[in-house]
Amino acid sequence: MMRILIIEDDLEAAEAMARGLSEAGYDCSHAADGAAGLAEAQKRGFDVLIVDRMMPKMNGVEVVSTLRREGDATPVLFLSALGEVADRVDGLQAGADDYLVKPYAFPELIARVEALSRRRETGAVATTLKVGELEMNLIARTVHRGASEIDLQPREFQLLEFMMRHAGQSVTRTMLLEKVWEYHFDPQTNVIDVHISRLRSKIDKGFDRQMLQTVRGAGYRLDP
Amino acid sequence: MRLPRIFRTTPFRLTLLFLAMFAAAAAAFLAYAYLATAGEVTRRADDEIRREMNSLEAIYRRGGSPALNQALIERAVGERPFLYLLLDGKGQKITGSIEESPLGEDMEPGENWTTFQVTDTDPDGGEVKRPARGLQERLGGGEVLFVGADVGESEGFVTGIVRALWGAGALVILLGLAGGVAVSRNVSRHMAGLNDTIAAVRAGDLKARARVRGARDEYDELASGLNEMLDRLERSMGGLRHAGDAIAHDLRSPLTRLRARMEAALIEVEAGKGDPKQALIQALDDADNVLTTFNAVLAIARLQAAGSAPDQTLFDPGQLAADMAELYEPLCEDKGIDFRAELIPRLTVKAARPILAQALANVIDNAIKYTPVGGAVMIRVRRRSSGEIEFSVTDNGPGVPMEDRGRVVQRFVRLENSRSEPGSGLGLSLVAAVAEAHGGRLELDEGPGLYDGFGPGLRVAIVLPRVE
Structure with a gap:
């Protein structure tokens, strides 16, 4: 079973996301802020990370760039309420693999997580x-x-x-x-x-x- | 204690500083002048005394004490301003115009100089003391000769000069202070105008502006700089307020609609009539529409607040239009619409490509949406004679009546006969915002005109400024 770590400070959104992903057959963990998320992600073992951009303690860009600096190549889907070009570029430059603007349709999230989780097989x-x-x-x-x-x-x-x-x-x-x-x-x-x-x-x-x-x-x- | 305002101004303080520097310089000058002049006066008096002493000594050497005595008596009668005293070897006065030597009889060998005071009677009979210089020497026969000179007049001259210099200094300082006050007043008056403007703006009057007098000096520069800043501020504040109003307005109706529909669905489901799943699907659709509207309104507000589109680059507009044509051509073909592209190659435009692409997509979307089966949509890119770059999309749909063309660009305006078509109604206002964010504009014109049963059509042009 694919393991997904959701790093998102909006608890309701995170819960809805986890419920939907579990429904789609993923095993979900959740971290409620950037620092906790980073610590959890550093334990490795996740197939996809879903990282919110704006969070307390440590923002999403920092979390992703720290992981990438440490050589962690786990696919990252970046979530943000900011849809501007510059924001998307920031997220991708930090090392995120894909970017999804909130609010998103659920099938969109599932499709992107699916694409990311299988990406490594066609390396x-x-x-x-x-x-x-x-x-x-x-x-x-x-x-x-x-x-x-x-x-x-x-x-x-x-x-x-x-x-x-x-x-x-x-x-x-x-x-x-x-x-x-x-x-x-x-x-x-x-x-x-x-x-x-x-x-x-x-x-x-x-x-x-x-x-x-x-x-x-x-x-x-x-x-x- | 607070000083009056005028004394706290920068120009006044500068004036004080300059005056202090000036006063120090004047004092130094005064001191030098005094020392130089006063020294000179004494030196001249001493020279004259020395010469007189020499000539008297010459007389003494030739004729001895009697001859000297004779000479002194003669001189005392004359107008010579010297004071004499001749004492014999025992210190008794032989002759002279003063009674006793200021130096006394005891003296060193050689020249003995002194500064002393003579008492004179002034015309009123009072006594005045005046400074004098004296030289006393012992003559060959043991007699003592004293020659003095009243230097009072010369010293008076020096004192006069010094007094005049003091007076002049005081006058300069007074004039300087007055000048400082005048300059401060002048500066304060100009600054007060600017400060009043700032205070008015701070109090909430964004329309307040500083007066530019037309003197083209630094105050005018400051005033017009301030005014330009306020203009810019007012515009962006206005834009923000407008954006807030517009978002509230644009979102209230779809949200109200969504709420009403959900309420109605709930009542139906409770009554066991409606299908809950269908109601949820409908609500989701409505929510998506609200979000679409929200995103469009936000995009417009951001563009308007930013003033100009971010990350603009130079690229070939024909290439962008060709990409869009490639994206939309199959859709047209599917709908039975003739799609044509007329693109002048190798032009250059400066724009934020993704934003412009979205605007162009909106225009093409609109054109396809309103063009009936069998109609035609044409996309063109060309350079106008003015050098401006024009993207235009022409259709032969129903068009927009002349009187409504200004209105459709406004937010959320959808013309009556288009109510049945889906869409948020924000399409063209977003396009207009994009054009404006590139320093360009959106133009709406008549299409190809009525023929073969088609409508008059619409020509929508995004006109972007020429690239220098």
Whole structure:
């Protein structure tokens, strides 16, 4: 079972988060301020740290940069009520792996924690990605499903690459917009859905099994 | 005890300092002048006494005591201002204009100088004492000769000079003090104006401004500097107050709506009619809408409070528009809208890219939302002849009537016929705030015009200043 440490001074928020994550199958611990959180995190053994930015005693940036200085590479999801570009950059520069602005939708949190907790398994630099019948050559930039080659536009290729790297996980629209397009805002219309459905028509059309799934209320998932 | 205000001013204190320095210099000058002049007077008197003594001694050497006696008598009758006394070897007065030597009869060998006082009668019959110098020598035959000179007049001259110098010094100090007071008054008057302004602002009147007299001196500089600072302060205070009002206004209605709906749902569920799950989903949706509105209002307020967008960089606006076009093109195609991009390459714009991207996304979102199936949306990037960079998005939807164009940019305004469309209504006001935070503006115009049953359309342009 994946172990998660929640370092958050808002007890109600922390409790709600822990309940939701436990529901999703994670084992959660909680620390109520930065110093306690750092001490807990230093014991190691956690798969993901969820760190609030603004806390008493020691703020989130300090906690993360201290851990990173000590050589601790545990994935960190930074939580903050501040959504400005500069704040996000601060968090990421301190060594956080991802950044989520409060208030967040729960599926968004789960999807990001999931992405972070599995990230370490794909540590090695791969030249090909393989998910079920789908095979992507990152050097030649070609994609095959079974025997047939699939012709993708550059953005579709990036989108599929991201989905393949997170195969079996739910990824949200916001995650895709952030990681594939590098925009940090919520588009008001369903722009991402359209891109996904184009990609889906290319990789799933003519096959019996649909690999690119829509996850209700969350986003999408690429199944092997 | 507190000194009157005028004496506590900096210019007055400076004046005092200068006066003290001046007085010290004047005293030193006075002392030097006195010593130099007074010494000179004595020296001259001594020279004259010495010459007289020499000539009398010459007479004595030629004719002895009788000749000297004769000469002294002659001289005493004349107008010579010398005092004489000739004593014989036993100290008895032979002749002379004074009765006894101020030095007495006992004396050292050689020259014997003295300073003494002579008593004279003034025209009123009173006695006056005047300073005098004297030289006494023993002559070859044992006689003692004393030659003195009244230096009172010369000394009076010196005293006069000294008195004049004192007077002049006093006058200078008085004038200096008066000047100091005048300068302090002048400075105080100017400063009082500035202080009044500051006091008024402190008391809460943000509209108070210092008077700039137009003299272009340092007071004017200070006053206009203060005024500019107050302008800036007033603007940001105003912006803040406005932001607070706007947030309250923009959030009250969606929150009220959310509350009403939840209340209604609760009543229904209690009555066993409604579906609790459905009510929760609805409430969640409503809460999300409130948050969206809140984020937009906050973003606008932050942009307006900051005055200018943070972290601006130089980049190619066509590249940004191409990225946005790439993002939205499939959506248009899906909706059956013809999407076109006309992008002039290799232009340069200075902006905060993520914020501008969001603004552009808002405009494109809007255009797609209001353009009917079969319509067209066009995104263009070009440089105007003024050098300004223009991002424009044109659609052929229903457009916005001329009289409403100013209004849609304001917060939360949604036109009547768009009520059915989802959205917070903050889209264009956020775009306007972004444009303004880059020193630019938002322009709304007629689209391509009515044809083929399409509406007049809308052309929304974000115009950013030229890059120098």
